[in-house]
Amino acid sequence: MTVAAGHGKKAARHIDAWLQGTTHALAPKHAPATLERINPWYYSDAPYTVRPQLDLARRTSSFDEVQGGLTEDNALFEARRCLSCGNCFECDNCYGVCPDNAVIKLGLGKGFEFNLDYCKGCGVCVAECPCGAIDMVAEDV
Numbered sequence: 146m147t148v149a150a151g152h153g154k155k156a157a158r159h160i161d162a163w164l165q166g167t168t169h170a171l172a173p174k175h176a177p178a179t180l181e182r183i184n185p186w187y188y189s190d191a192p193y194t195v196r197p198q199l200d201l202a203r204r205t206s207s208f209d210e211v212q213g214g215l216t217e218d219n220a221l222f223e224a225r226r227c228l229s230c231g232n233c234f235e236c237d238n239c240y241g242v243c244p245d246n247a248v249i250k251l252g253l254g255k256g257f258e259f260n261l262d263y264c265k266g267c268g269v270c271v272a273e274c275p276c277g278a279i280d281m282v283a284e285d286v
């Protein structure tokens with residue numbers, strides 16, 4: 146499912162760029178967001194929504210759907226289970242926890258930048274990112 150969604154996103158960006166007469170440059174791949182890199186306790190534990198099923202007796206006497214769907218509210222709730230592994234979803238944690246104001250918000254949908262002149266490399270932002278979206282990279286000296 147996630148591979149299909151990712152391919153759909155990639156295709157949409159290429160089509161959009163083609164329609165605008167440009168080309169879409171692929172972003173460099175980031176490191177896999179393994180379990181050690183994500184903080185699952187930031188996400189709530191919640192039982193999954195049980196979808197309604199048609200009674201057995203009615204299945205033999207009608208053409209109604211056997212497996213019911215989710216309500217809009219339930220579908221939105223279920224979608225929020227996404228751990229956004231390795232992809233920043235702008236929770237502002239890194240921005241809030243950085244003791245040196247080294248994290249700069251670029252605006253909604255535009256992500257963040259790090260001011261490396263202010264960053265002392267404490268790693269708090271990496272430790273508190275829920276989805277493992279930040280990499281600490283050793284400085285070339």
Ligand code: SF4
Nearest residue numbers: 243264265267268270
């Ligand atoms: S490593 Fe520390 S100082 Fe640097 S951006 Fe992250 S929290 Fe801020």
Ligand code: SF4
Nearest residue numbers: 233236237238239274
């Ligand atoms: S990099 Fe991580 S901690 Fe920072 S805003 Fe994105 S998801 Fe939140």
